[in-house]
Amino acid sequence: MLALVGIVATVWLALTDQLGLYINPASSWFAILMAIIGAVFVVAAFAWPPLDDEHASESDVSTPTPTPTPTPTPHARARVRGTRPEPVHEHEHAPSAPPGRIRTAQTAVIVVGATLALLVLPPATLTSAVASQRSINSEASAIDRDGAALVGGDTSSFTVKDWAVLLRQNPDVDTYTGTPVDVSGFVLASTEDSENVFYITRFVVTHCAIDAQPVGVPVYLPGWEEEYDADQWVEASGALTANPAGSATDPLVLVPDELDRIEEPSDPYVF
């Protein structure tokens, strides 16, 4: 039952192209394949009632498995003893010995919670609450691996991640001053100079959203807080300039010519 919730959620996310909100697309084939195999097994398990084997006595020893997936409930034993099987919907109910009732209630809570979380809530992107908890542009050498290739590369197709990697390598300020930048991401206040600087931020997801690391391009715009909220998705174009505030963390900043509010894109993460 819980497995089904997960399976349906995975396949639906895959079909609507939103699996990338949770895991790196490189591994989505595996998730989808396993979900389909799992679905076949779960449905087959419904068709084949549980075998009358060891697990029938299992429920005598301790509380019965409370999950409503086919578990050996009384009718399983009843069948062993040659009586007529109970109707199949008995699967839905775990026996209600007092400890069993608590377990059943627990499972019910888990099933309802899982259904709410996975199936009822719309899929969402991580917000700036997480970004501010994980330090932005940290010494994430994970994203540095391809850093060398970026120097001197064609900057017109650079993503937020590419810029963040490049800028963290403390490139020569003069070389890059005036380089045009065109990026989109969500707004995250700078912790150091929040009045003048915010980051156009994206999460880098290596495997799944748990390991998401925020990366961002610093934007210099005094008084930006009056116009833009944190989490607002924006697209900015402009040129890199030496930071007028003379910050050591962000020697180069983007001074935007244009800064437009946009809708959150369907592929909010970079991989």
Next chain:
Amino acid sequence: MSRPQLRDARRDQRSPARPHTSGRQHHHGAIERPRGRAGLGLALGLGLVLFFVGIRVFAPEALGDLLSNTVQDFFTLSISVIIESLPFVFLGILLSIGVQVWLPDGFLLRHLPKNAVVRRVTLSLLGVLLPVCECGNVPLTRGLILRGLTVGESMTFLLAAPILNPVTIITTYQAFGWSDGILVSRILGGFVIANLIGWIYSRHPSPMSLLTPKFQASCAHAHDEVPASRSRRSVDMFAKETAAMMPALFVGSAIAGLIQVTVSRDVLLTLGQNPILSVFALMALAFVVAICSNVDAFFILAFGSTFMPGAIVAFLVFGPMIDVKMLALMRTTFTAKTLVQVTVVVGLASAALGLAVNTLA
């Protein structure tokens, strides 16, 4: 609701001397079962699928806006753990089914070395052949115990496989190369700790008492012949294993998500520079982030310059063996007391390893 249970209990009391129902009778029951029942079950299963799909498709879009950022992130992170682990748990269950249903009886026990130490060493290297993430290892370990391995041996496998597996080794190499002996310490450390735990529990007077009563009962009957087709038994096992694992996975993921949004990483990261505290800080981080062993190297690489190499080794050794999600999953099989002991031993050993690396580095 309470009726069938009571009636059944009475019947049990009345016939205590009754011999264990033989396989033949089981078989009879299976054949005599009316055909329509399978159809009904199938319809029920498919109906449930449609029901869930229906919920998903018709759920109101705007609902997410009602939640605050933090609550929203809690759900996103928890869901992410579930979606990411689910395929591995399925794969683990499938492998476990392979071991239990499709391998000939006694195959494993026949082919493993007889000497207990050598056998545990072999088992800890089994992960090289079965590159399953740690969440998939729990169902597989259950299968191994049911197939006759001792609890200590299975634990060796459970703890070693996530580290001694090709995917983990490759990603760790990609992340750190040979620098500071991180890769070597991780592999050796994982190997030694897993065998240490296996050795400790091989000396336990009654190893079965380490298992939950429910799982003990499964073990007791594992060798009964079940006269049903192999595919039917596979499906049956899949249902039972998912029934056991799924609540644990979901609860574990929710806890992991909750900790992620409530515990600030800064607290842990500020401890990074102290050679002793950094080891414990990163072990605490490993415990709460519950990240897959296949990618934890990249994850911690992000903090590479902040932390000392010993702390990183402790993270990379402790994390795959013990974390909130793993404990929830392992609780399906082992008693809480056993898990506390294992956590303490693995924790102390990882800390010792980390401190040693820091001293040498």
